[in-house]
Amino acid sequence: MNETTTRLLTKFQNEDYRYAYDEEFSSARMAMQIQAIRESQEMTQKDLAELAEMRQSRISELENVNYSMWTVSTLRRIARSLGVRFSFRFESWSELLPEIENNNREHLVRPRFEKDETFTTETKVDKIPAKASGRVLTSPKFATEPVIHASPHTHTLPLLIGVESSTDATTVPQKFRDAQLWKKESDSEFRQIPNMRPTEAAIAA
Amino acid sequence: MKSVIYEFVDGRGQGVVSNWLQESQDPDLTARVDQKIDLLEGNGTDLPPGLLAGTKHKHVDKLRIFGKKTAWRIMVSKERLEKTFAFTMLFVAQEKDRKLIPKDAFDRAESNRLELHDNPNRRQIYERDND
Numbered sequence: 001m002n003e004t005t006t007r008l009l010t011k012f013q014n015e016d017y018r019y020a021y022d023e024e025f026s027s028a029r030m031a032m033q034i035q036a037i038r039e040s041q042e043m044t045q046k047d048l049a050e051l052a053e054m055r056q057s058r059i060s061e062l063e064n065v066n067y068s069m070w071t072v073s074t075l076r077r078i079a080r081s082l083g084v085r086f087s088f089r090f091e092s093w094s095e096l097l098p099e100i101e102n103n104n105r106e107h108l109v110r111p112r113f114e115k116d117e118t119f120t121t122e123t124k125v126d127k128i129p130a131k132a133s134g135r136v137l138t139s140p141k142f143a144t145e146p147v148i149h150a151s152p153h154t155h156t157l158p159l160l161i162g163v164e165s166s167t168d169a170t171t172v173p174q175k176f177r178d179a180q181l182w183k184k185e186s187d188s189e190f191r192q193i194p195n196m197r198p199t200e201a202a203i204a205a
Numbered sequence: 206m207k208s209v210i211y212e213f214v215d216g217r218g219q220g221v222v223s224n225w226l227q228e229s230q231d232p233d234l235t236a237r238v239d240q241k242i243d244l245l246e247g248n249g250t251d252l253p254p255g256l257l258a259g260t261k262h263k264h265v266d267k268l269r270i271f272g273k274k275t276a277w278r279i280m281v282s283k284e285r286l287e288k289t290f291a292f293t294m295l296f297v298a299q300e301k302d303r304k305l306i307p308k309d310a311f312d313r314a315e316s317n318r319l320e321l322h323d324n325p326n327r328r329q330i331y332e333r334d335n336d
Contacts, residue, residue, distance in 0.1 A: 004243055004247070007333060011236070011239070014232045016232040016233045016236070017232040017233070017235060017236040018236070019233075019236075020232070020233040020234075020236035020237050020240075021236035021237070021239060021240050023237075024236070024237050024240035024241065025240050028240070028244060028253065031253065031254070031255070032253050035253075035254060060254075063254050063255075064254055064255030065244065065253045065254065065255045065256050066255050066256075066269050066271070067255075068271070100243070103244075103247065104247070104248070105251065
């Protein structure tokens with residue numbers, strides 16, 4: 001526990017004090033986090049402004065620690081432009097102290113979805129295993145060649161193919177859920193994306 | 206690495222910021238000042254954008270504090286140390302309709318800064334009590 005936390009443990013006993021401190025802290029933290037994430041992606045304020053369809057001066061305003069007129073809709077636009085998620089929720093006061101202690105660039109940066117390890121970890125395989133070498137799903141019908149499904153949102157996401165494990169066309173919905181998702185590396189090489197299953201919506205995309 | 210925070214000591218031997226906050230008896234204002242000073246103290250040379258703004262005096266910056274009803278400005282000077290800064294809070298002024306009260310707040314802050322050259326004892330480490 002550092003000196004600041006020790007001091008705040010006492011000062012937060014006063015209700016007016018803790019609410020005012022949090023109001024200032026939360027605003028400053030948001031401004032600092034926008035700047036930290038933007039710079040981690042090597043984006044200029046102008047780049048972010050274009051993505052968020054705002055003026056550069058507006059981004060500059062949002063990155064100023066004195067700014068306090070936040071709106072949820074603006075934060076959502078910024079979040080989407082930075083490829084991160086905006087979260088708002090109620091929390092206990094004890095959760096604030098570590099945030100104050102770690103209020104620095106290193107702790108504020110978050111990866112874009114495309115760089116988020118949870119969604120990008122892949123298991124390399126030489127080829128599609130025999131079990132999955134039956135017909136390949138396509139949507140809404142089946143095809144004999146792998147069908148690559150690009151994300152409807154961005155071309156930077158892995159290209160997906162759905163692989164059918166059986167040829168029994170009468171159980172298509174079930175097979176949609178059992179199919180594996182693969183990223184095509186080359187004509188002969190695929191990487192399996194673990195813990196993901198195509199949804200009917202993804203297959204239909 | 207944390208920056209060092211000082212405050213100017215007035216003619217009565219009182220720190221300009223501690224005395225101002227003690228007289229205000231306003232926990233809301235104290236919290237807003239404390240948070241800004243925590244930012245000043247905790248970010249080394251990588252100061253968050255907008256935390257300090259320049260004034261007409263090259264070596265005097267202002268820290269903006271927005272109280273419930275009143276906006277305040279704390280005039281600050283900074284010295285570069287190896288990996289951090291030493292900040293000295295020189296003077297406190299109110300800002301109303303974009304005008305400072307007192308009007309000569311920037312000049313008085315600069316005068317206090319120059320006074321420190323001749324008399325380094327006119328500043329003390331800024332300490333926040335745990336009341």
